[in-house]
Amino acid sequence: MIGSVMSASFNCEENHLPSKSSFTSLATSLVENFAKNRPIHANSLILTIYGDTVRAYGDSIWLGSLIKLVEPLGINQRLVRTSVFRLSEKSVLQSKQQGRRSYYSLTHRAVRQFASASKRIYAAKPLEWDGQWRLVMTSLGDISPEQRETVRKELHWLGFNRITTGVYGHPSIDLDEVKKLVRDMGLDNKVVILKASAMDAKHLPVSNRLLSQCIDLEPSNEKYAELIKDFQGILKAAKQETDLDPALCFLVKTLLINRFRIILLKEAELPDELLAKNAISRRARALVSELYQIIQAPADQYFIDISETEGGAFTQASDDYYSRFSD
Numbered sequence: 001m002i003g004s005v006m007s008a009s010f011n012c013e014e015n016h017l018p019s020k021s022s023f024t025s026l027a028t029s030l031v032e033n034f035a036k037n038r039p040i041h042a043n044s045l046i047l048t049i050y051g052d053t054v055r056a057y058g059d060s061i062w063l064g065s066l067i068k069l070v071e072p073l074g075i076n077q078r079l080v081r082t083s084v085f086r087l088s089e090k091s092v093l094q095s096k097q098q099g100r101r102s103y104y105s106l107t108h109r110a111v112r113q114f115a116s117a118s119k120r121i122y123a124a125k126p127l128e129w130d131g132q133w134r135l136v137m138t139s140l141g142d143i144s145p146e147q148r149e150t151v152r153k154e155l156h157w158l159g160f161n162r163i164t165t166g167v168y169g170h171p172s173i174d175l176d177e178v179k180k181l182v183r184d185m186g187l188d189n190k191v192v193i194l195k196a197s198a199m200d201a202k203h204l205p206v207s208n209r210l211l212s213q214c215i216d217l218e219p220s221n222e223k224y225a226e227l228i229k230d231f232q233g234i235l236k237a238a239k240q241e242t243d244l245d246p247a248l249c250f251l252v253k254t255l256l257i258n259r260f261r262i263i264l265l266k267e268a269e270l271p272d273e274l275l276a277k278n279a280i281s282r283r284a285r286a287l288v289s290e291l292y293q294i295i296q297a298p299a300d301q302y303f304i305d306i307s308e309t310e311g312g313a314f315t316q317a318s319d320d321y322y323s324r325f326s327d
Helices: 022-037 042-057 063-073 077-089 108-121 145-157 175-184 201-212 218-240 246-264 280-306 319-323
Strands: 060-062 093-098 101-106 133-137 161-164 167-170 192-196
Touching: 022 063, 022 218, 022 246, 042 060, 042 063, 042 077, 042 101, 042 108, 042 246, 042 280, 042 319, 060 063, 063 077, 063 101, 063 246, 063 280, 077 093, 101 108, 108 145, 108 175, 108 246, 133 175, 145 175, 175 192, 218 246, 218 280, 246 280
Parallel strands: none
Antiparallel strands: 060 101, 093 101, 133 167, 133 192, 161 167
């Protein structure tokens, strides 16, 4: 139970307007519901903590600190140890021993994946578009099924969507990232990377519409609606209070980004020009951005207070960490 970390009673007015202490009440309810139901695998939550916080402050974190951070979310010590072991087997995490303590950090490959994903997650608005589609073809060269599946997973991480068999499309990614990925895999001469656009302005709307139809947004839209429902009350309450509980802020921040990250990385995010003005993804991003910026500072203080790295206490985060969701 999370009572040892924080205590609160859920008390909300009948008209659902935030009361003076409703941030604590609503946030505690969110955390308790997650701990009770745990709708996701522990691996996902641990990866979110690494990508959202640990990577910004340093390379590694003591396993004992990680256990403390996720305990209020219903993830016990055994589950944490199992998760970091499996993530290490998948070459996502790597460990370093100092005495009897184990410190875990992201591998080089995982850092690259998180850096790419962060550009999508923490953007203040959908990325600007130059009108060209980025296409990657994996079915032309002599590639083994195992290599093709690895490329597919890596392209998925980058936000590509499957257009047809062996063809993946993305509206805005920097192709240097794709070139580096292909080069690191030793597939330079086996994967085709292209930029494509309509042959003239007349055909531009048609080509964009047809390619956009390859991207099914309905499942993502349902998830965005659930995210808004679960966090909009917390945002309203947070905007009205000044002394927010640091532990709750860290837990809410982690759950918020975890939900947002999972939705984003399961869809090919369309550029602003191809989104409807009332697209629910716009509203979800605006909510995530505003709530994140409100709770970031107290959440960080909690993280610093209870976490340790190889050199001792965490101190200052990287500069780009403080510009997340900024224009």
